Amino acid sequence: MPQESGFPPPKRFKGGSPLFTFPRRPAMQAGTPRKPPTVPLEVQRRQLPIFHARPQLLAQLRGLESAILIGETGSGKTTQIPQYLYECGIGRQGIIAVTQPRRVAAISLATRVSEEKKTELGKLVGYTVRFEDVTSDETRIKFLTDGMLLREAIGDPQLRKYSIVILDEAHERTIHTDVLFGVVKMALKKRKELGKVPLKVIVMSATMDVDLFSQYFNKAPVLYLEGRQHPIQIFYTKQSQSDYLQAAVVTLFQIHQEAPFSQDILVFLTGQEEIEAMAKTCRDVVKHLPDDSPQMAVMPLYASLPHSQQLRVFQTAPTGHRKVILSTNIAETSITIAGIKYVIDTGMVKAKKYNPGSGLEVLAVQRVSKAQAWQRTGRAGREDSGMCYRLFTEAEFEKFDSMTVPEIQRCNLASVMLQLLAIRIPNILTFDFMSKPSPDAIRAAIEQLSLLGAVEKKEDQILLTSLGRKMAAFPLDPRFSKTILLSPKFHCTEEILTIVSLLSVDNVLHNPPSRRDDVQAVRKKFISSEGDHITLLNIYRAFKTLGKNKEWCRENFVNGRNMMLVSEVRSQLRDICMKLSMPIESSRTDTGNIRQCLAHGLFMNTAELQPDGTYATIDTHQPVAIHPSSVLFHCKPACVVYNELLHTSKCYMRDLCLVDADWLFEAAPDYFRRKMELERDAWAGPRADTELCAESGVRRQARLEEPDAE
DNA sequence: GAGCACTGC
Numbered sequence: 001m002p003q004e005s006g007f008p009p010p011k012r013f014k015g016g017s018p019l020f021t022f023p024r025r026p027a028m029q030a031g032t033p034r035k036p037p038t039v040p041l042e043v044q045r046r047q048l049p050i051f052h053a054r055p056q057l058l059a060q061l062r063g064l065e066s067a068i069l070i071g072e073t074g075s076g077k078t079t080q081i082p083q084y085l086y087e088c089g090i091g092r093q094g095i096i097a098v099t100q101p102r103r104v105a106a107i108s109l110a111t112r113v114s115e116e117k118k119t120e121l122g123k124l125v126g127y128t129v130r131f132e133d134v135t136s137d138e139t140r141i142k143f144l145t146d147g148m149l150l151r152e153a154i155g156d157p158q159l160r161k162y163s164i165v166i167l168d169e170a171h172e173r174t175i176h177t178d179v180l181f182g183v184v185k186m187a188l189k190k191r192k193e194l195g196k197v198p199l200k201v202i203v204m205s206a207t208m209d210v211d212l213f214s215q216y217f218n219k220a221p222v223l224y225l226e227g228r229q230h231p232i233q234i235f236y237t238k239q240s241q242s243d244y245l246q247a248a249v250v251t252l253f254q255i256h257q258e259a260p261f262s263q264d265i266l267v268f269l270t271g272q273e274e275i276e277a278m279a280k281t282c283r284d285v286v287k288h289l290p291d292d293s294p295q296m297a298v299m300p301l302y303a304s305l306p307h308s309q310q311l312r313v314f315q316t317a318p319t320g321h322r323k324v325i326l327s328t329n330i331a332e333t334s335i336t337i338a339g340i341k342y343v344i345d346t347g348m349v350k351a352k353k354y355n356p357g358s359g360l361e362v363l364a365v366q367r368v369s370k371a372q373a374w375q376r377t378g379r380a381g382r383e384d385s386g387m388c389y390r391l392f393t394e395a396e397f398e399k400f401d402s403m404t405v406p407e408i409q410r411c412n413l414a415s416v417m418l419q420l421l422a423i424r425i426p427n428i429l430t431f432d433f434m435s436k437p438s439p440d441a442i443r444a445a446i447e448q449l450s451l452l453g454a455v456e457k458k459e460d461q462i463l464l465t466s467l468g469r470k471m472a473a474f475p476l477d478p479r480f481s482k483t484i485l486l487s488p489k490f491h492c493t494e495e496i497l498t499i500v501s502l503l504s505v506d507n508v509l510h511n512p513p514s515r516r517d518d519v520q521a522v523r524k525k526f527i528s529s530e531g532d533h534i535t536l537l538n539i540y541r542a543f544k545t546l547g548k549n550k551e552w553c554r555e556n557f558v559n560g561r562n563m564m565l566v567s568e569v570r571s572q573l574r575d576i577c578m579k580l581s582m583p584i585e586s587s588r589t590d591t592g593n594i595r596q597c598l599a600h601g602l603f604m605n606t607a608e609l610q611p612d613g614t615y616a617t618i619d620t621h622q623p624v625a626i627h628p629s630s631v632l633f634h635c636k637p638a639c640v641v642y643n644e645l646l647h648t649s650k651c652y653m654r655d656l657c658l659v660d661a662d663w664l665f666e667a668a669p670d671y672f673r674r675k676m677e678l679e680r681d682a683w684a685g686p687r688a689d690t691e692l693c694a695e696s697g698v699r700r701q702a703r704l705e706e707p708d709a710e
Numbered sequence: 711g712a713g714c715a716c717t718g719c
Contacts, residue, residue, distance in 0.1 A: 176717090
């Protein structure tokens, strides 16, 4: 029977009575060391639950064209299946590909399997991820990111190198996996039609989406694998919680007072600010607990945290301290921490939604799906039995969506559509997606590509232009590929390459909230009144000339590790330019032509200052604001282009560049002329009074240049 | 007037 914990809530939290009653359980010896794994690899392989299923599994897989493999975590499917297939000679005519959504997974799996096969990594077993290709002619089992296989498909739509493609972690439904489903399905069909070496497709997933996967791959049989997950007890709150943060703190301290300090706790929260605030609260509350209470090592965990601080979560807490990790959903899949006994799930996540109509991305705190909640729960039972405290009622849980909406239905599809065209999909409008994006989203993407000159419409067909084909060569958003391709005209390719690379790496700058003033003071020397792009360029130049030492990076709040990544991206992009025989020049001290080039690539993302001091986009007259992270935050530039709009508390423009209105009109006269005509038609109607609005710079420019202006 | 979930090529 459950027992009252008797934990008195910390005084500062009003109404914070215990949310859960604790089950009785035997007292644990504190600090019991875990058994080191000394079992030989070969024996370990035989101990996996999947080993017993090997004969039947192989017998079935041998005969099947495609199969869905459902296996719980710990079944060993990802490491064993490729080896089993190879060992018994299935798929010997080619390479066995195993895709992963994340780089680290591809690398560590390849390392593990090569150890099990007692071969050097890169020989029989290898991996390919961006910037790293550890394979050779001997490679027969190849782990790669799904994005990488997609890129390979541009050069070889039938994936002829491969005899078997295993799509792992399919339940995560990343945009790349979803596109690959279609590409692989097409390759399979095509190779069969042409009488070539057949392709075998194996979709591996946790226990979700089974029917959908099976239906999609021509009713492929579903094979189930037993897992080796430890039991996890789940607790729900009795009442609905209006304040999940307070509920989390109360529950955390309830467990903290009750459980041996050697048992770690993982709390799922939604973002940096929330996590840092709760970390502070926890550290404060601990000070006021009775002297015999265990200490607490509170560790925040989120992606923008510098890598060195992320690594802290893997260290054991000092003696007498309990490890408490406050994390975003990064700990759901990307980072696995050993020894978690308790999971506290707020049931909330910060996630992006996309509205194709307005092209607006909304970043909002929302409910997790059931699948996500189960994934979080699973983090408690990796080495031993665990407990999961859900800060919502069971009735509420039943109302959660069963699955997270696949990424492909939440994204701008311009990049995906361009890739599909480059893979020579016969008709991208009817592409066989497992979960179709909305027609609006597809239309918006094609419209964007058409404005960039990447596609043209011919008799209901969408065709890739030669410019579009060049754009597809870059691993970038089409707007940035276009900007690079335009840069020779403005003699600033070196600078544009730097800027685009900086923009495609996250967290180049470090902004610890506690040192806001120091950050601002030190950034001053780099700031350009021309906007964020030029400011970033200044920082990169400083980094290149004096900054490769750690001291400089620390003093200037620059993330050195990510800066090195920027220069890797840059050299990759530069190589692509060279292959396309582009002249690569530097504009040196002139920034005007850099901004002009950016204006030509980003003309779709223009906003203008309104008479009342606010901003509105040219495109849809959406009211927008300058993001506080921008160097132009306190300024009132008349006309800017921006990288993206993100709706949080307001609709913010991020990464701004000051531009001249006439550059924009030069960049896309048809686009702005059409916008004008549309508006003129609107004015002719009952809304004629809106003509009293201040005339925008771009519009004025359009009027001046329009050949048939009144 | 005041803020940035997570991947990947």
